[in-house]
Amino acid sequence: MRRREFLASGALAAGALLVPGGLREALAAPARAGASPYGPLGGPDANGLMLPQGFRSRQIARGLQPVPTQPGSSYMFPVFPDGQATFRSGDGGWILVTNSESLSATGAGTSAVRFGPDGVVRAAYRILGDTNVNCAGGPTPWGTWLSGEEMDSGLIWECDPAGVLRAEPRPALGVFSHEAAAVDPVAGKLYLTEDKPDGRFYRFTPRAYPSLDDGLLEAAVVAPDGTVSWREVPDPTTAETSKPTRGQVPESTPFKGGEGIWYARGILYFTTKGDKKVWAYDARAGRIEVIYDREAAKDSSLDAVDNVTVTAAGDVFVCEDGGNQELGLISGPASAREVAPFLRFAGADFEASEVCGVCFDPSGTRLYVTSQRAFPLAPGQPGPGGVFEVSGPFRLPPSGQSEDFVFGPPAGEVRPNGPLNPGPDGAGPKLTVGSRRRIPRRTLATKELRVRVRVDEAAEVSVAYRSADILRAPGLGGSTPRPKTVTLARTSARFDRGGEVIARLRLGRTARLRLRRRTRPVRARLLVVARDGAGNRSSVVQTIVIGRAPGGRRRGRRRA
Template identity: 50%
Template sequence: MTLNRRNFLQLSAVGGTALALGPSFWRQAYAAPAKPGTSPYGAMSGSADANGVRLPAGFSSRIIARSGAKVANTGYTWHGAPDGGACFPVSGGWIYTSNSEKTLGTGGVSAIRFDGGGSITGAYRILSNTTSNCAGGRTPWGTWLSCEEYSGGRVWECDPTKASQGVVRPALGTFSHEAVAVDSDDYRLYLTEDSTSGRFYRFTPSAYPSLDAGTLEAARVSGDPLTGATVTWEPVSSSKPASQQSNASRTTVFNGGEGCWYDRGTVYFTTKGDNRVWAYTPASSRLEIIYDDNLYPNSPLTGVDNVTVSSSGDIFVAEDGGDLQICIITPDRIVAPLLQLVGHNSSEITGPAFSPDGKRLYFSSQRGTSGTNGGGITFEVTGPFRT
């Protein structure tokens, strides 16, 4: 079962279609997918700063880590291929976790600890000997779920405050995992699969918040996602991808599932195969497309990948390829560039995450610039972010 893109694009041209997205995003009764417009932060500067980042006025960047180099004065060597990440508040500051998308048991997760003023006070490994740790998701109980992106990939749960640990969670499925988001209101998890035959999954723990056991399901979409499709759920085994199971024809294909984030009643996720951003509202089982780059010829956002949502309800989407930008989608349905990396043409932007106070945005260039021999670079951007 595959969503009909041609029908969607034909309907989108008609316009005036009623949508009803979650309370944290569309705040009007009628809305169309996001269209290009002016960023609330203004235009990016014409040239990059000393770190190779184009930013709006009032913003600044710093490099906090480089693959193969020591992190500040911690003595810890930063991992290669930095990918998905998240921030966690801790006493006296916060922690940023970052996956390592290295292959054949050489991946894992590292963490950087900051004090209340943003100075780096520590760095360490929290998961080792795993494979292709791509994105993941933070939990309301303060752990990081790190997802392995390969056919036998699983999800590992890590405590960001402790070195050298991590527990595999087989009940969350065995497939090419990308990201996971926890619905703290409905006590469920939502997962994306990075495959051309990928599915959108839901996991219901048997005893929330324990992830030891539960029910795994894949989405079945009925109707057109522009006008408000409905999702029902098909039980699937956790032992292999839904596309290989006997009820595969009863579940819906999502082409290249990427980032996933839960925010106040809505699950947002992206699909790179068709450059779409989606919104699923569990309370009403509604699924809707909130961005599609084919709707407007000059759409700034392509190569959709990792996603995060700020406290203001703005969605931030990182690009894998494209113009190497992080773009913003605002609650009034405007999409615009926020920042851009210059000289990182063979890389991708990964791991966007805000500090707990919303004033600092972390992210990485997974493969860096041509002059860094493929080594990743992790950044912090500070500025007047809307909160």
């Protein structure tokens, strides 16, 4: 998270979140057909992509052909490319990982394409093999890729994008028809979708985050008002009962074909293809809402929803499984969301295909997408597919790309000798707090107290400013009166990556009135607590005196 400001006024503002504009507001209404912020699509380019003005495309890889690299590569790219993500590498470049929705005999699994800092493709290689129907997956904050097998006995495989460390299965995340996975780094939980007509929406809580060796798998139970509760799946691996996970919790809510899922600042966005909906689950509030419903937006061009990603500007990009071969874009404020096409694959090469794997490079200026069954080898037959890059003036926050939307470096670069997963995190976040030690009463009452907060990892930070120097409570049995603590202001913030913010604490009306009655300086304590995804806590306490120092200059009225 880059430096941002957050504001709280007294206790009522506790729990405020730092989120981009498009994600800040309550999820109020499903999107309607509208205009794209990038303008209309132009005609097909040399690669067959219809794009808005100012954007251009290039083909990165094509199934059954060597990946064009500099220097040359003999790596034959697998067929049917599906879910993707990028990871920033230590040399300033990045790595694109791509699943293959095929069988192990035809070279399924996951491949990687390495880019140099200049965007030139430098290498291509396999990071996972001997698996089946690897559909989508998800990146992790610790530099690995989770690849999901879409079959009844499917597993999640944790992979190293650098190709240095051997991939490992993670059966604790459930044995079922996996589609995609996403990590909430603040709460230390994972969310998973199931590609079945009556699939479930799952949550996995590692026993020792971020280790994925063991933990609690739960299925969502959705109430009519959108409130979500969770129930344990008794036999996640199905080895004990042979009963599908989706049937082990009778009260759990079925979702009609879970597809892609992506985490963005406390919100899990996912799609269901059976009813053509895009959902948003607020992990902190425990509520779920529909942000796109094809039935309610019949004039929209977005039809069969699939993989999804979200940008730092709050734009939601949704792939289309079939239909008119488009990548849709949901944008705008929550109260007036609009959906429009961002790109379309045109021509005979793409007629029997589907759009998959949307993601961005670390800079947020290059989009990657696949056409899974493009380039048919014979009329009416599915083709091997291809991977494309689209570059251009993508919308970003004013300060540029946000670090919490960037993954990497890959595990094999950080831990070349292993382990693949860093294992249990037993240390609290490194927490640094900077504030003034004294603040004039007038400044605090009319303006604010600014506190600089920095952490080195994903964490939830709580800030409280309290004083036991304002009120007194009678002592029991006539004993000495006891101080009564007054909370002057508090707030909280989520860091999806390490970073720095400025907390702006403003007093509520009651606190201001109480301070006005004080003539002497008031001692108050600033308490800042950071909790990471593993539950480790770090805290800092500082005393900030309210009132001028003895002998300090004081403004007075001018004498006539």
